Amino acid sequence: MKALKSFLLTFACLLLTPPVLAARPAPSPIPGPRSAPAVVSVPAADRYALRCQERAPERYRSHQGTALWGTKPSWDSSPGTNEKHSVLVSIDVNAVRKTETGVKAVRLEKGRLVAWPQTSQQVAGTVLQGTSGDGKPVEVAICAAEPASDDPELTWYRIEAWNPVAQEWENPCTADGRVPAPRAVAVSGVWDGTGARRDVPGKLTLACENGAISKCVRWGYKPWTERNGKSLVDLHQACTRMARADYCGNGRSHTRDYTVIDMYDGFGVLSPTTQASEDFDPKKITFEAAWAPDGATCISRTRDGKALSSILQECPQRFRASTVDLGEGDRCAVQREGVSPKAALLRNRSHGSP
Template sequence: MRRLLHILGLLGALAATPVAAATLTVEGSRFVLTTDAGQRLTSEQLVGAVLDMTDPNGRPIRARIDAVRPAKERAATLLHDLSVQLPDGSFAPMCEPDAYGRKSGFPVPGQFDADGRYSRPPGKWFLTCTSGSQAKCILWGYDPASRGPGGEDLGPFYQACQNMVRAAYDGRGVAHTRDGTSIDLWDVLRIQVPDSTDDPKYKFEAGWGTAGAVCVAHTRIPDILPLDVLLKSAPQLRASPCDEAEARRRGALIFNRSKG
C-alpha cells in the first residue's frame, strides 16, 4: 500500500513534521509511522511508501523507500534504498554510491548546525547517505543513539569521528580531505582498532575530540592545507611529538593514521 507522508526539510538533513493522518518519527536508524488510529508501522513495513518533502527553496521533492536491510558492517543499522522522483515521473537513487557500490541511506536522530556540530533536540532527525561522513561514523560503531561497550555516551565519539573523517582540524566542519582518501582509525574504547601498524606508508596524523583535533602530526592532504599553515592559525594543535600518547594526554577520543 502506498502511503503519503509529508516531511519538511533539507535533502540530507530532513526534519519531520506531523500531519493530521500520521506522525513520522525516527528510532535509531528506523522510521516509525504512527497513524491517528494508533497503528505503528516501521521502516520494514513502509517499503514502497512515498515521502513528500520540500527543499530549502520550497520546491517539492518526492522520495520513495525501495528496500530496507541491515548493514553488513553493523546489523543494528538499517540501510534504506531511497529514490527521488524526476520531472518525467521516474525515480532515481537519492544517494551516490559508497565504496561498496551501495546507494543507500538511513535516518539519524538529531541534527547538525552550520558549523558541523551535532545535537539531539527532541523530534529532530536527518537523512544521511552511506557515502557520507555522517553515516560512515555510525557504521563504524559510533552511533549517538547507542551506548559504548561500557555504557559510554557515544555522542562525543560521533562528533569526534565527524571531525576526523572530514579532517576538520579546527572543529568548524570545514573539510580538508578528498573523497576516497584512505585512513586508519581507532579509539579509546577499542570499538575500532588500528590496521596499519605494520604499514610504513601510514603515519600518525592526529588525535580527535569533539572540538576538532587535539594535536596534528601531519595534515592529510598537504596541498589542501599545509601543516605550517594550520599550525600558524591554530598553534594549540602543535606538539613535539604529536603521537597517540600525547593525543590521549590531551583528551582525544579517536586517533587516525594516513599516508604521510
Template sequence: MTVVMTVCGGGCEDVAFEDVGGGEETRLRALHDNGVELNGTRFNGTRFNGTWFNGVKLVGASIGQGAAKSSLTGWSLVPGTSELQAVGNKGVLYRGEALEGARLHWLADDGGKELVDVQLKIVAVTQSADRPDIYFTDIDFRMNDGKWESVCTDGEGEPTSAIVVPGYFDTATADWLPGEHGELAFACRGTASAKCLEWGYRMWAKHGGISLADHYRACTRMVRADYCGTNVAHTENGTPIDVSDRLSPAILEPETDWAVEAEWGPHGAVCLNQPRKLTHSRAAVVAECQAAGRGVLPTCDAPGVHGLLKSQAAPS
C-alpha cells in the same frame, strides 16, 4: 585471516583478501578510506542542506492502496536504532521493512523562492549484518510531477541508501546536532556522515556507558581532515587512514605502524603532526586554526594531549 583493503579508481570499494602466511597484508585490515563529503553528492545546496532532507519532520504520509490504504503519522526512529517507524490507522505500528512502499508528501520552500510539491517513497529497508542497530533505507523522491530519483547517490552517481539519523547537520559548521522537535536527517552511505556510523560511532548509542555522540562528531571531522573544525577539508577521496579510539573495549584498534597524524575531538583536531596530504604543511594548518580562534595545535607527543579518536596515515 581476511584482510580488507580500500581500492580507489573512479570510486572506492573495500576488497577482501585471504592472508595465508602472514606478512604485509595482515597489517591492513583496519584501514578506512576517507573523503571530503559530509552529506552526499546530490544535495549539497539549498535543497539537501536547507529545509528538505535535513532536520525534516515527516508528515502527510500513506501506505497501501484502495481499502488497504492507511495514513501514517508519528514518524520517529525506534529508540537506539536508525529504523524508521510510524503509526497507521487504528494505532497499527509500521516499522522497518513494513514501511516499504510508503509515500510522503509535503510542500517545501525552495530556498524562499517558491513552494515545491515534494514526494518521497520508501523503496527498501535493510538491516545491517554488522551492526544490527543500523538500517539502510533506500528512498526515492520527485519534485512536482517529475521523475523519481534516489535521494542518495554514490561517487559514481549510482543510487545508494541512506541511514536515517535523529537531529540535523549544521550546514555552516558541518556539525551534527540532536534537534529538539523530532527532526530527522539522511546520511548517505559513502559519505563521512554515514561512514562514521558504520564504523561504530553511532550518535544514538552508548559504549561502556559512554555516549558516542562526541565520538561521532570527532569522526566526521577526522574523515574529512577538518583539523580546525571550520568545515574546511584537507584531504582527497580515497586517502587511506588507520582509525582507532580510546574506548574500553575499543571499537577500532590501530593495525599499522604508520605515524600518528592527529588526535580528534568533536570540534576538530586536538593535536596534529604531519597532515595526511603533503600539499598541506603542519605550519600552514596551525596558522589556519589560529586564525579561526582555535589556538595553537600542539604535536601529538605533547604532554597530556588526548583525543577521542586517533588517525594514523602514510602522508601522500
C-alpha cells in the same frame, strides 16, 4: 577479526575530479537570445504515483567523499561540488505527505525507522517532508528497507527525493565507482554546513552511504549505543570530523580520494591496526591528529600534504605550535588553544603526504 579490521580500514573518498556529464550535440545557431524551456509542474497525485519506480541511469556520476551527508549538493547537472551543501539535510518524522498503509508518523529506534502509531505497519512507500541545505522543502520517499546483514540494529533505506528541476523522483545520494546505488541510514540529529550537529525535536537525518555521517556508523561509532555507560553521540560526531579531515571544525575537508586511514579511540570500539593487508601496511602510516566533536584538538600533519601553516591561517587563533606527546608514539606539532589534546575522543593515522 582480520576481515573485520580490513572492512574498518577506511577510504576517506574525496572529490578530485568534477562530475562527468553526458555529451550533448552542439545546438544549431539561432539568431537572437533564447529563453530557457518552462518546467511543467507535475500534479501531486501524479507525482506520488511515480515514486519508487525503476530508474534510468543517473544523468551524471562523480566520486564523492568530502560531503558530510553523502548527497548531491544541488539538483542541477552543473560540474563541481559543494561539500557544505545538500539537497537533503533532514526529514520531519511527523510530516507524512503520502502513505498507502495508514502511517501517521515515523520514529527512530536505534538505527531503524518504525511506523507510528502501529509499529507493525511498513514504512516503505511513505513520503515524508524533508528540508534541503538552503532551507527549502523537499519530499522524500522511502522506497525499501533492507536490514543490515551484519548488524541487527541497523537498517538501510532505498530513498528517492522529488527533484523540482527535472520534475521527477531521484536518488539524492551521490554515487561513486564503489557504491553505484547508495542507500541511506537514519541517524538522530541534524547537521549544518559547518559540520556541527544539534538535536532538533521531530527531525532526523537520512545519511547516504558515501557520506561521513553514514560511514562513521558503519565503522562502529553508532550514536544510539553506549560504552561503559557513556553515549557514543560525541564519538560519532568526532568521527565525522576525522573522516573528512575537518581540522578547524568549519566543515572544510582536507583529504584526498581513497586515502587509507586507521582510527582508534579510548572507548574500546576500535584499536590501532597491527596486521598488514593488501591495501594497508601499519609500518607505512604515521600519526595525523586527535579529534573532538568540533574538530582536531592537536595535529601532527595534514592528510592532503599541505603545510600546517595553511591550517593555522584557515582558522587563526584556534591552534598554536606546541609539541605534545600523547603516548603510543603519537606526537602533535600544533595544539588547540584552551583544549587539552588528551581530551580527544578519537585519533587517527594515515599515510604521509601524497
